[in-house]
Amino acid sequence: MTAAGNGAQAPVVGLVMGSSSDWDVMRHAAAVFDEFGIAHESRVVSAHRMPLDMVEYGAQAAGRGLRAIVAGAGGAAHLPGMLAALTPVPVFGVPVPSRYLRGEDSLLSIVQMPRGVPVGTFAIGEAGAANAALHVVANLAMTDPGLLHKLQAYRARQTEVARAMVVPPEA
Numbered sequence: 001m002t003a004a005g006n007g008a009q010a011p012v013v014g015l016v017m018g019s020s021s022d023w024d025v026m027r028h029a030a031a032v033f034d035e036f037g038i039a040h041e042s043r044v045v046s047a048h049r050m051p052l053d054m055v056e057y058g059a060q061a062a063g064r065g066l067r068a069i070v071a072g073a074g075g076a077a078h079l080p081g082m083l084a085a086l087t088p089v090p091v092f093g094v095p096v097p098s099r100y101l102r103g104e105d106s107l108l109s110i111v112q113m114p115r116g117v118p119v120g121t122f123a124i125g126e127a128g129a130a131n132a133a134l135h136v137v138a139n140l141a142m143t144d145p146g147l148l149h150k151l152q153a154y155r156a157r158q159t160e161v162a163r164a165m166v167v168p169p170e171a
């Protein structure tokens with residue numbers, strides 16, 4: 001299990017996924033953390049191919065100082081739910097599009113957690129990955145005024161972009 005960190009700071013967010021093939025979706029979460037300066041790590045932790053690594057990751061998450069985990073997986077996507085079972089750290093799931101069912105299998109696997117062990121579940125694909133990270137940012141911002149200011153500025157930029165839109169779109 002190799003880890004990719006984003007600098008010298010200890011990570012406060014774990015970004016994990018079932019395969020390196022998930023990165024093309026999950027990189028949209030990493031980009032949000034980079035933009036907001038959130039120290040994070042990125043790892044492959046496959047639930048069915050690396051079950052013992054997954055148990056170790058979940059068991060150590062809180063002690064290592066992680067305050068949130070964003071977990072992406074495709075198909076029978078056990079990773080977010082299993083990690084949520086292993087740690088009190090909040091887990092946010094990203095359904096990765098799958099080859100045959102276009103991620104509907106991933107979504108249902110992640111969102112239909114039985115009562116008692118929640119996984120915050122986001123949209124299938126890139127928007128879900130970015131929104132999972134933005135949700136983590138919003139949570140961290142509740143105790144970090146500087147981060148809250150950045151988040152408000154981010155939202156304001158989106159508003160300006162939308163206000164500048166014209167239809168039909170100019171070429």
Ligand code: RP5
Pocket residue numbers: 017018019020021022046072073074075096
């Ligand atoms: C899942 O199986 C992964 O999360 C990935 O979405 C999917 C396919 O994995 P690879 O066969 O590309 O490694 O475990």
